Amino acid sequence: MVGLLLRLRPTVVVVVAAVVTGLLSGMPLYAPEAAAAAGGPAREGLLNMLGRTFADNRLVSLFIITFPAIGLCERFGLQERAAAWIRRIRAATVGRLQVVYQLFRVLVGALGLRLNGHAAFVRPLVLPMSLGAAEAQAGVADVELLDAKRVEEIKATDAAAENYGNFYGQNLSPVQPGILLVYGALKGLGYEVSLWRMILFTTPIVLTSIVLGALQFLWLDRRRTKASGA
Amino acid sequence: MARAAAVIFSLGTVYLVAGAVLACFAVLTFADRQHPRRWGAGAFWLILGIIFGVGGVLPHWVTGALVIAMVALDAAGQVRPGPAPERKEEQARHARELGDRIFVPVLALPVVTFLFALAFRILGLDANRGALVGLGFGSVLAMLIAMRLTRSDARTLMSEGRRLNELMGSVNILPQLLASLGVIFAAAKVGDFIAGGIVRLVPEGHLFLFVVANCLSVALLVMVLGNTFAAFPVIAAGVLVPLIIRPFGADPALVGILTLSAGASGTLMTPMAANFNIVPAALLGMKSEYSVIRAQVPVALGLLAVHVLLMWSLIRFSR
Numbered sequence: 001m002v003g004l005l006l007r008l009r010p011t012v013v014v015v016v017a018a019v020v021t022g023l024l025s026g027m028p029l030y031a032p033e034a035a036a037a038a039g040g041p042a043r044e045g046l047l048n049m050l051g052r053t054f055a056d057n058r059l060v061s062l063f064i065i066t067f068p069a070i071g072l073c074e075r076f077g078l079q080e081r082a083a084a085w086i087r088r089i090r091a092a093t094v095g096r097l098q099v100v101y102q103l104f105r106v107l108v109g110a111l112g113l114r115l116n117g118h119a120a121f122v123r124p125l126v127l128p129m130s131l132g133a134a135e136a137q138a139g140v141a142d143v144e145l146l147d148a149k150r151v152e153e154i155k156a157t158d159a160a161a162e163n164y165g166n167f168y169g170q171n172l173s174p175v176q177p178g179i180l181l182v183y184g185a186l187k188g189l190g191y192e193v194s195l196w197r198m199i200l201f202t203t204p205i206v207l208t209s210i211v212l213g214a215l216q217f218l219w220l221d222r223r224r225t226k227a228s229g230a
Numbered sequence: 231m232a233r234a235a236a237v238i239f240s241l242g243t244v245y246l247v248a249g250a251v252l253a254c255f256a257v258l259t260f261a262d263r264q265h266p267r268r269w270g271a272g273a274f275w276l277i278l279g280i281i282f283g284v285g286g287v288l289p290h291w292v293t294g295a296l297v298i299a300m301v302a303l304d305a306a307g308q309v310r311p312g313p314a315p316e317r318k319e320e321q322a323r324h325a326r327e328l329g330d331r332i333f334v335p336v337l338a339l340p341v342v343t344f345l346f347a348l349a350f351r352i353l354g355l356d357a358n359r360g361a362l363v364g365l366g367f368g369s370v371l372a373m374l375i376a377m378r379l380t381r382s383d384a385r386t387l388m389s390e391g392r393r394l395n396e397l398m399g400s401v402n403i404l405p406q407l408l409a410s411l412g413v414i415f416a417a418a419k420v421g422d423f424i425a426g427g428i429v430r431l432v433p434e435g436h437l438f439l440f441v442v443a444n445c446l447s448v449a450l451l452v453m454v455l456g457n458t459f460a461a462f463p464v465i466a467a468g469v470l471v472p473l474i475i476r477p478f479g480a481d482p483a484l485v486g487i488l489t490l491s492a493g494a495s496g497t498l499m500t501p502m503a504a505n506f507n508i509v510p511a512a513l514l515g516m517k518s519e520y521s522v523i524r525a526q527v528p529v530a531l532g533l534l535a536v537h538v539l540l541m542w543s544l545i546r547f548s549r
Contacts, residue, residue: 009301010400010460014411017411018411021414049414049417051285051290051293051296053413055285055288058282059362064248064252065369067395068251068373068387069376070394071389072390074390076325077332111337111339112339122514152518163506171491173340185408185463185466185467186486189412189416192358194483208536
């Protein structure tokens with residue numbers, strides 16, 4: 001915890017935490033495996049346990065195997081085509097655009113794709129489109145004429161739409177690291193759970209996140225229309 | 231025959247493929263003279279490839295030593311991305327011709343994953359395993375389709391995979407390391423310590439208050455750590471298993487995934503999750519770096535409350 005605050009490499013922090021915790025609880029640093037296998041009284045060594053659990057949890061990092069295909073598709077226009085789909089969104093207001101973008105982001109996550117949406121979509125596409133919609137709503141011809149507080153709010157909620165869609169949508173796919181971590185961690189604690197049941201139970205949460213996001217975006221829309229009408 | 235199929239369509243095969251993919255990344259990095267740390271970074275990915283490929287048969291202490299070596303390379307600042315391969319003019323032209331067909335390989339991934347899970351289920355095997363094996367075979371199929379569609383060779387395929395992999399860097403192994411940390415915490419009885427602290431605050435046997443404590447503590451820990459992955463193993467060992475799963479017989483799949491996503495409420499409210507909350511503020515040119523967090527707080531709190539109610543009612547009424 002302190003390490004992360006000091007901005008050390010996160011991998012180092014985790015391993016140091018593991019070693020310190022293990023040593024404090026009296027685990028030996030290393031124990032010959034033959035003794036443990038023979039059912040001897042010796043406790044498993046820290047190094048042995050680190051190796052065993054890291055190998056047992058390989059499935060958590062299995063998403064790396066998708067990189068060659070996704071990387072090649074990116075080189076041949078995957079992001080550009082996805083962007084073209086976003087541009088096709090016909091939304092008259094900022095709020096509706098954000099609702100549709102959040103849905104798009106849930107879909108991307110559910111397909112098992114990981115991408116940095118803030119850089120890939122929000123900055124180049126969603127923000128210009130929502131500022132365009134805001135100009136039309138306010139009946140002005142230039143971003144400079146929009147209220148500064150309103151622009152800040154649009155930017156913040158664009159980023160929020162990306163985060164809501166990304167965080168909750170990814171749990172709908174059995175190949176995303178979050179759900180695999182739950183599987184791996186619970187397995188380590190002695191519980192084998194079904195990936196599909198986890199997806200089932202997370203579905204109401206995804207729906208709630210979509211509803212709450214939509215309420216926020218559309219409420220801000222309404223507040224603005226009222227303000228500009230007054 | 232059936233035995234041969236069981237060997238081919240196993241998690242072991244998928245791990246071997248993943249190990250081979252990582253070895254390709256490592257070789258390309260070793261050969262990349264423009265890479266600022268080609269030996270260190272290449273060694274890091276090669277070691278991970280070895281653990282993937284043969285981690286199941288290596289003595290555990292050897293794997294443990296290899297993990298320490300990887301983390302040492304990362305600590306020494308060796309694990310950095312190389313220069314991205316340039317996009318050639320013909321690739322850009324071909325991309326325009328392909329249009330939406332570029333989605334085909336990417337969609338093959340979830341389709342094959344799902345079909346494998348379904349097939350395993352029909353055969354009376356573990357559908358989890360089916361999904362993971364399907365992810366492996368789906369990736370291989372996606373690679374083949376992508377190469378054919380884009381008329382690229384294996385070298386281009388692997389260089390592009392390496393580009394994505396190195397861009398994320400050592401963060402890629404963090405979830406796996408954290409899952410290991412969770413087991414070590416459990417062995418060191420850290421969980422019992424946390425559970426003991428909560429039991430002192432909450433009257434014993436009170437399901438609703440334990441669910442509140444669980445969801446609040448994961449969200450708060452995420453706010454401190456900035457990362458759901460880091461918080462989950464601690465809370466799972468310290469709160470979820472001893473206070474909710476064991477005494478109340480709650481479904482581990484249900485409470486596991488809901489605890490993870492309750493943690494996302496914390497992510498939405500903390501500047502420690504800089505990638506999601508602070509970097510975008512700069513990227514979108516906002517006046518205050520806290521604007522994104524401020525916008526997200528009401529929704530995050532609302533979702534946290536929904537998590538508590540959903541988890542409590544599903545445990546309560548499934549008993």
